[in-house]
Amino acid sequence: MTRREGTGTATVVGAGIAGLATAIGLRRAGWTVTVLERRTELERYGAAFGIHPTAQSALDHLGVGDALRAHAVPYRDAHIRTPDGRTLARLPLERIEKKAGRPELLISRPYLLDALLAALDAFGDVPVKLGETVTDVAALAATQDLVVGADGIRSAVRTARFGARSGPRPVSTVAWIGIADFESPVHGETWGRGRFFGLTPVEPGRTNWYATVPVRGAEGSTGPTGRMGPAASTGPTALTGPTGPSAAAAEELRAAFAGWHDPIPRILDATDPATWIRYEMRHLHPALPSFVSVDGRVAPVALVGDAAHAMTPNLGQGACTAILDADALTRAVTAAPPGRAALAAALRAYDRERRRSAQRTAFASRTLHRFMSTERTRLRDAVVRLLPG
Numbered sequence: 001m002t003r004r005e006g007t008g009t010a011t012v013v014g015a016g017i018a019g020l021a022t023a024i025g026l027r028r029a030g031w032t033v034t035v036l037e038r039r040t041e042l043e044r045y046g047a048a049f050g051i052h053p054t055a056q057s058a059l060d061h062l063g064v065g066d067a068l069r070a071h072a073v074p075y076r077d078a079h080i081r082t083p084d085g086r087t088l089a090r091l092p093l094e095r096i097e098k099k100a101g102r103p104e105l106l107i108s109r110p111y112l113l114d115a116l117l118a119a120l121d122a123f124g125d126v127p128v129k130l131g132e133t134v135t136d137v138a139a140l141a142a143t144q145d146l147v148v149g150a151d152g153i154r155s156a157v158r159t160a161r162f163g164a165r166s167g168p169r170p171v172s173t174v175a176w177i178g179i180a181d182f183e184s185p186v187h188g189e190t191w192g193r194g195r196f197f198g199l200t201p202v203e204p205g206r207t208n209w210y211a212t213v214p215v216r217g218a219e220g221s222t223g224p225t226g227r228m229g230p231a232a233s234t235g236p237t238a239l240t241g242p243t244g245p246s247a248a249a250a251e252e253l254r255a256a257f258a259g260w261h262d263p264i265p266r267i268l269d270a271t272d273p274a275t276w277i278r279y280e281m282r283h284l285h286p287a288l289p290s291f292v293s294v295d296g297r298v299a300p301v302a303l304v305g306d307a308a309h310a311m312t313p314n315l316g317q318g319a320c321t322a323i324l325d326a327d328a329l330t331r332a333v334t335a336a337p338p339g340r341a342a343l344a345a346a347l348r349a350y351d352r353e354r355r356r357s358a359q360r361t362a363f364a365s366r367t368l369h370r371f372m373s374t375e376r377t378r379l380r381d382a383v384v385r386l387l388p389g
Contacts, residue, residue: 007031008145008343013134013157015042017049018305018322019150020116020128024062025330027123031146035120036132038151042117044110045277046179048200048208050075051107053100055320058327067115072105073201078188080384085261088384091188108179108202112319137161141299146343148302148329150322153284155307161293162303169285170215171312171369176253177210178276180267184209190260191384193377197257197264209267210313212373213256215280247273283366284310287359291325292347296340302329302347308355311362314369321358328353 007030012023015037027033051059051068059065078091097103120126134140134151137160141147149157153168184207189198195213202208250273257264284306291308293301305322329350336346374380 009143010034010146010148011036011140011144012148012150013140014150014152014155014305014307015039015128015130016150016152016305016322017112017116017319018307018326019148020113020120021059021062021064021323021326022148022150022304022329023126023128024064024116024119025326026146026148026333027120027126028063029330029334031333033126035126035128036134037128037130038133040131042113042130044113045177046202046208046275047109047177047210047277048106048179048202049109049112049319050200050316051105051112051323052317052320053096053102053104055323056102056105058323061327061331062119062323064115064119067118068105068107068112071111071115071203072107073203074103075106075187075200076103078200079186080188081186081190081261082381083190083192083260085190088191088381089387092388106200106202106208108208137301138298141301144299145340146302146333147299148304149307150304152306153282153310155303157301158288158303158307161301162288162290166284166286166288168282168310171281171283171366172215173212173281173369173373174215174278175210175212175281175313176276176278177208178271180207180209180271181205182270183207184263184267186263189372190264191372191377191380192260194373194375195256196372197260199263199267207267209271211253211257212281213253214373249278250276281312281369282310283312283362284308287362288355291351291355291358294344294347296344300344300347302350304329309358309362311365312369313365314372315361315365317361317365321361325354325358 009032010026012019012033012035015035019035023033023035056065059068076093078093080088082088093104134156137157149155151157179202183205184199187199187201189196198210200208254268257268291303304325311318332346332350336342371380
């Protein structure tokens with residue numbers, strides 16, 4: 001054991017939101033922490049993350065809340081619309097704010113990464129090693145008191161300790177994201193037949209947008225949206241090399257949303273396709289029976305973020321659940337008395353707190369994706385009109 005009694009050495013595999021937040025929490029608790037990231041540089045694509053008030057509180061616990069609020073914008077007014085612009089429902093943002101006493105916030109991914117990295121840098125002794133691929137989890141665990149798998153939907157840590165039964169599963173949908181350099185007059189989502197388009201604020205003078213269309217050959221895909229070409233390699237909560245579209249693919253995307261209400265065509269016309277990110281939506285399936293592996297012979301392993309419960313982005317909860325994982329794990333470990341048995345008990349407490357909640361969110365997001373992407377729009381829209389705002 002090192003530092004104060006009851007702490008030890010931990011390696012966090014993965015330097016995304018979940019990994020960096022977990023590293024901060026462990027270091028604040030007195031642990032000696034190293035972060036390993038297989039990429040040679042951190043991904044800094046500019047998608048917006050929605051941060052629910054519960055995740056904001058978790059970032060406050062980690063000491064990053066002020067940095068979040070310095071760059072975030074509130075999300076207060078958004079609607080679900082039809083392609084011709086008719087309003088179906090209002091998103092329950094006002095209800096969320098009234099209940100929590102603070103609004104939902106939106107922040108550009110690079111700003112959140114910078115805030116987490118700055119918090120780690122402030123300690124002065126938490127190395128973030130880039131270009132480090134973990135191939136032998138057992139050997140790593142033999143040198144540590146704790147290993148945290150935060151290495152995404154294709155987690156090597158998860159496969160090594162939990163087996164290959166759970167893994168990425170496609171949902172037959174290609175997604176695109178981008179940021180336009182003007183402010184949209186409306187925000188929310190527009191649901192069409194088998195596809196949808198979203199608009200949110202991200203920072204003054206800019207608009208975050210995202211769009212989905214069926215993968216070519218997917219059941220029920222029709223028209224130009226069904227010919228969007230081969231999907232990219234990974235899901236939205238675990239991008240491993242997002243790609244910009246070809247000129248032909250960009251024109252197909254514009255054609256898929258031609259005639260939709262303003263400013264959707266303007267958004268696509270005004271943004272450079274070279275800055276768009278394209279990927280196939282995936283989720284982790286089947287759900288894991290546990291987020292922790294406790295073996296008395298080697299260091300225990302805990303999974304956080306996409307490694308534990310990668311989900312479709314429909315509920316906008318991927319970043320939030322990752323942050324909540326990091327907070328719950330570090331709280332449990334911090335409260336544990338010294339000793340390997342106590343650490344094992346703390347990890348089981350983390351699993352009890354987070355697994356069912358995160359998996360329910362993942363299931364709800366996948367169910368919402370099916371509902372949003374249906375071809376039976378008349379029934380769907382009638383149901384949406386009945387929802388409270």
